[in-house]
Amino acid sequence: MADSNAEVFVISVAANLAGMHAQTLRNYDRLGLVTPQRTSGGGRRYTKRDVALLREIQRLSQEEGVNLAGIKAIIDLTQKVHDLEQENSELKEQLSRAEAQRGRPRGELVHVPRTTAVVMWKPRSRRRRERDS
DSSP: OOOTTSOEEEHHHHHHHHTSOHHHHHHHHHHTSOOOEEOTTOOEEEEHHHHHHHHHHHHHHHTSOOOHHHHHHHHHHHHHHHHHHHHHHHHHHHHHHHHHHHTSOOSOOOOOOOOOOOOOOOOHHHHHHHHHO
16 A cells, blocks of 8 residues: 555545445556555555546546447547656656756857868877877
8 A cells, every 4th residue: 555644545435535336446547547545455445536436437437428448449549648747747847957957058159150161189198109109
């Protein structure tokens, strides 16, 4: 369990809060619609977020007439959108930091006059060795 202080509910309480039968919650767990936390003994523990998701599943099913496969797709896509929005936010922060650093000079700027001359560049370490020889 991620947060030991987070309020969790046993299956009977979660079912009552969601207005469903406990067997319905077991079926939803098997189908992957809601995945509760598990105790070391295998008991299901539902968070407030899980209960809210159960209520949304019930609403989609009863009020909107969406079947369970459609509900699963909606849940998966909603989670994917959430993940992408979070990733987008993180990337925007990285971009802002990179742009802030880009404005800082990292070296000396030197004017180089235009010429048609060909210049042979040699790394410093080689030039020193050749000069010393």
